[in-house]
Amino acid sequence: MEEWKVVSVREADVEKDLSAIEELERRCQVGLCGDTVTGDGDDDGVAKKKKGMSLCAEQIGDPLARVRHSPEHVMLVAEFGQEKEIVGVIKACVKMVSRGGGKQHKPYVKVANLLSLRVSPSHRRLGIGTALVQRAEEWCRARGAAHATMATTASNAASLALFTGRFGYAPFRRPEFLGRPVHGHGLHVPRGHRVFQLTPEMAAAVYAQQLPPHDTEFLPADMPALLAHKFTLGTFVAIESNPDQSLPQSFAVLSIWDSTRSLRLRVLGAPALLRASLAALRALDRAAPWLRLPSIPDIFRPFGTYLLYGLRMSGREGPALLRSLCHHAHNVAHKNPACAVVAADISPDDPAAAAVPRWRRFSCDEDVWCIKSLNPSDNSHDWTAPPRTGNLLFVDPREF
Structure with a gap:
């Protein structure tokens, strides 16, 4: 290979490489809902864009934000030519998660997650993405x-x-992203629904009962640490206010993760008429707040998000109680000017999914999870088979 074409892969020096990585991320902007196809990790094609609105994501000053919460994580960069220009990046983390395949398996297994493969549009079809993925897999296998x-x-x-x-x-799995904008006014929680905040210790006990590892896929072994994390704003439970019963027959629970300090979203490609209409609605709401118009923040500039995770419900009134909890989470987000959207990532066959309020334009069923065995001789668990009936899928907000 000619010297100027040499590609080398190394671990990133965050302080030294930050500006180059941020510029690469900017050039490889990725749409969350499939509306914008930028050739993420594509060595074989050229970036293309579909017409229409796109919901895009960008990190805030911390390229390790999606992996640093795992005890074992890495960011690799690809350098090209004599100038050692950074033209590719990939992140990976390794953690213990539940298998969810029933009691015939050990409850937890070590699984790697490869994230944010980016290759500069000007350096595709040179094997850079291949080199990054292979090196990341080697790093994960070694751990x-x-x-x-x-x-x-x-x-x-x-x-x-x-x-x-x-x-x-x-x-092997297709979770749905269900989002809705934060309105200019709080949402109603019925008087008959009582909402309580749990301590991290109580929340861990509730989830241990509601998300047993033998029935839950990808539940992190460090769930108590997630619930006590500084970005988890709280775990909330809703029950019916019924003085005739000492114990509630129905309940719902969820936790709120604040991603406003590590992630920004923005809507691209919106028609000028829509932009003008929403701006006019905001102006009218400011002038006449007593009308309680359903105005929403300026979503065409970068905005933050609260992510809901661990959504569970039980009993006849469970769906209504979960909707009330989602309204409560919206009202929590309403107090933070940096938050414009509340969202949840959840399996479409999870009964809780039907109870989550969402806006179609802020929701997405395009997500595809893919998996590979790093030890082909071990076929003790096949995640590509259809999930066992009743299995739950846990989506870790730390890796969003």
Whole structure:
């Protein structure tokens, strides 16, 4: 290979490489809902954009935000040519998660997650994405990971082809992103629904009962640490206010993760008429707040998000109680000017999904999780098989 074409992969020096990585991320902006296809990790194609509105994500000053919460994590960069220009990046983390395959398996297994594969649009089709993925897999395998996962969108054909074709990953789960904007006014919580905040210790006990590891996929072994994390604003439970019963027959529970300090979203490609209409609605709401118009923040500038996780419900009134908890989470977000959207990532076959309020334009069913065994000789658990009836899927907000 000619010297100027040499590609080398190394661990990133965050302080030294930050500006170059941020510029690379900017050039490889990725849509959450599949509306914008930028060739994320694509060595074989050129970036393309679909017409229409796109919900895009960008990190805030911390390129390790999605992996640093795991005890074992890394960011690798690819350098190109004599100038050692940074033209690619990938992040990975390794953690213990539940298998969810029933009691015939050990409850937890070490799984790696590959995130944020980016290759500069001017350096694609040079094998850079391949080199990054292979090195990341080697790093994860050396730390005992039995499986590696990655996530993309169904419409990102280039990314899917790269991972399912060249690297042998297989699609296996399809969580939905359900979002709604934060309104200019608080949402109603029925008087008959009582909302309480649990301590992290009480929350861990509740989730231990509601999310047993033998029935839950990808529940992190450090769930108590997640519930006590500084970005978890609280775990809340809703019950019916019924003085005739000493114990509630129905309840709902969820936790709120504040991603406003590590992640920004923004809407691109919106028609000028829509922008003007929403701006006029905000102006009218400011002038006449007593009308309680359903105005929303300026979503065409970068905004923050609160993520809901651990959504569970039980009993006849469970769906109504979970909707009330989602309204409560909205009202918590309303107090933070940096938060414009409340969202949840949840499996579509989870009964809780139907109870989560959402706006269609802020929701997405394009997510595709793919998985690969890093130890082909170990076939004790096949995640690519259809999930066992009643299995739950846990989506860790730390990796969003």
